[in-house]
Amino acid sequence: MLSSAELSAGLNTEKIGKRIIHFTETDSTNTQALLLARGGAAEGTVVLAERQTAGRGRMDRTWHSPPGAGIYLSVILTPRVSPSRLPGITLVAAVAGAESLKESTRVSVDIKWPNDLLLNGRKICGILTELHSREDGSPIVIVGIGINVNTPRDMFPEDIANTASSIMIETGREASRKDIVSSLLGHFERWYRIYTEGGFAVILDRWKAYSGIIGRRIRVEQEGARTEGTVLDIDISGALIIHDDAGLRHSICSGDIVYV
Ligand code: BTN
Secondary structure: OOOHHHHHHOOOOOOOOOOEEEEOOEOOHHHHHHHHHHOOOOOOOEEEEOOEOOOEOOOOOEOOOOOOOEEEEEEEEOOOOOHHHHHHHHHHHHHHHHHHHHHHHOOOOEEEOOOEEEEOOEEEEEEEEEEEEOOOOOEEEEEEEEEEOOOOHHHOOHHHOOOEOOHHHHHOOOOOHHHHHHHHHHHHHHHHHHHHOOOHHHHHHHHHHHHOOOOOEEEEEEOOEEEEEEEEEEOOOOOEEEEEOOOOEEEEOOOEEEEO
């Protein structure tokens, strides 16, 4: 089991992870992080759990969170940026995730829009960014990150068994959750600072390099509607700009994509 003291000892950050709250079990680290933020917890506070009983993903999905096998953590952020820039924080988390996995486990992941990390084409990490506000209107952003580290194949539910995987399954060896968390929080701090200082173009470039999506043909599935086309770009809010076969431009802010 990870311990806060052990994690803090290996950290070299100024803000992110300066306080780590560690649960053996909780409903969802995003839920707990929001409660702490509303109670005045400082920016950079991290909530980590060995197991979640109600881990959630994007689009009302469940995030399967078996004990000790993965990393389930949430970071509290209170950025002072314009509201239109808030969705960009998800890209910060995806880039930090990709770089930290490379550093700590030597794997090369791809980013799949909007925020999945894939290893050998299978999802090993998901990011759930939730935006809230305080009574005075200032934002609270909770960035939840789930990484399947040492999850064995038979621990995945049937409906995701073909699309999800873990670092252990893909590499054939166990990885250190502690090393990944330390590296992740370090990279997160660096990229979040770049973000708050207005360096979004650098983040976007790095995100594009990990995603390889520009110029690819995709199908977007959104609440029953389907759009097919070629990706022209991704904008500063993280929306995909696609060109469909009728020559129309679409800006896609949410949904799932399939490469076609
Ligand atoms: C997705 O791919 O749909 C996003 C999954 C995000 C899962 C993480 S695990 C830690 C944090 N707490 C949650 O309840 N969800 C996020």
